[in-house]
Amino acid sequence: MVGSAHEAMHRLFQHDPGVFARAFRALELPFDDPAEVAVFTNDLTEIRPLERRVDTLLRITTVRDGPFLLLVEAQGRQDQDKPSAWAYYLAHLHAKYRLPVVLLVVCQDVATAEWAAEPINIGLSQWCSLTARPLVLGPHNVPVVTDPDLAAADIPLATLSAITHAKDPDIGAILKTLADALHELDNEEDFHVFAELTELGLGSTRAAKTWSKLMSVDLSFYRSKTSQRLRAEGRAEGRAEGRVEGRVEGRVEGRLEEIADKTLRLLEARGIDVAAADEEHIRSCVDPEVLDRWFDRAITATDVSDLFAE
Structure with missing residues (x-):
């Protein structure tokens, strides 16, 4: 229950808002006398439901710091609406879970990264009531991973390097190094997970097309250490080479099916109708370059015949 003292304090500021400025002058905080005052409703309940979604929210526990929340946001460009949304996310999550919250923003260009790293100050220049400080990862501080040994030892870091440097002139070398490292993996599930994460992270950049081609036909796989080792064992054991080539062919066939499925x-x-004959034509294609070309055309095609036009 709200007491009389609580009520009196609010009534005082409603009656004479200028007392706020006068009271703090003794503390040398130079607030001006109000020139105009408007009383807003004190009900902060959101009557109209607002959908608020963060990109990723993780609960992490460390030995030294204990549990905390890691809020991850991917930011492709400067957006003046984002800082206030980020501040809201931090305050809401702290109030809901009563845990420390860290905001991490991942960017793909230096200008956006510098903008995102600026402290979010809510208040006046004389007195900031709330400051939010995002952590930022971008091309300015994520290493360029083109060393094969480093990529093989830390594929998640190599993947992050590829995503954050998507607009870098050296992105081709970064992607090639990552592709080679992925093809050395013995775990096929990990291969597909990191290949898909890279594809999603590259978005609509030119690097995405480079990555698609590397994943479709990466001849380095046929020359990779794993492939050479397996072939050497095949020659020693007589029939192993056929089994290895079967694995290679199976992986390529799987990739062809994946591109065909995505195109369809x-x-x-x-909303483009695809006749059964056209679907069969797409699925029966065994040329990865042709399939890539059809997929690119499907983005702007108005009819399925646009895919096959010479």
Whole structure:
């Protein structure tokens, strides 16, 4: 229950808002006398439901710091609405979970990274009521991973390097190094997970097309250490080479099916009808470059025949 003292303090400021400025002058905080005052409702309940979604929210526990929340946001460009949203996310999550919250923003260009790293100050220049300080990862501080040994030892870091340096002139070398490291993996599930994360992280950049081609036909796989070792064992054991080539062919076939499926799903999502004969034509294609070309055309095609035009 709200007491009389609590009520009196609020009534005092409603009656004479200028007392706020006069009271703090003794503390040498130079607030001006109000020229105009408008009383807003004190009910902060959100009547209209607002959908607020963060990109990623993780609960992390360390030995030294204990549990905390890591809020990860991917930011492709400067957006003046984001700082206030980030401040809201931090305050809301802290109030809901009663845990420390860290905001991490991942960017793909230096200008956006510098903008995102600026402290978010809510208040006046004389007195800041709330400051939010995002941590930022971007091309300015994520290492360029083109060393094969480093990429093989830390594929998540190599993946982050590829995503944050998507607009870097050296992105081709970064992607090639990551692709080689992925092809050395014995765990096929990890291969697909990091390949898909890289594809998603590159978005609509030119690097995405480079990555798509590397994943479709990366001849380095046929020359990789793993492939050479398996072939050497095959020659020693007589029939092993055929089994290794079968694995290689199976992986390529799987990739061809994946591109064909994505092309058909894209056409369906864009409302383009695909006849059974055309679907069979797409699925039976064994040329990765042709499939890549059809997928690129599917982005802007108005009819399925646009894919096959010479």
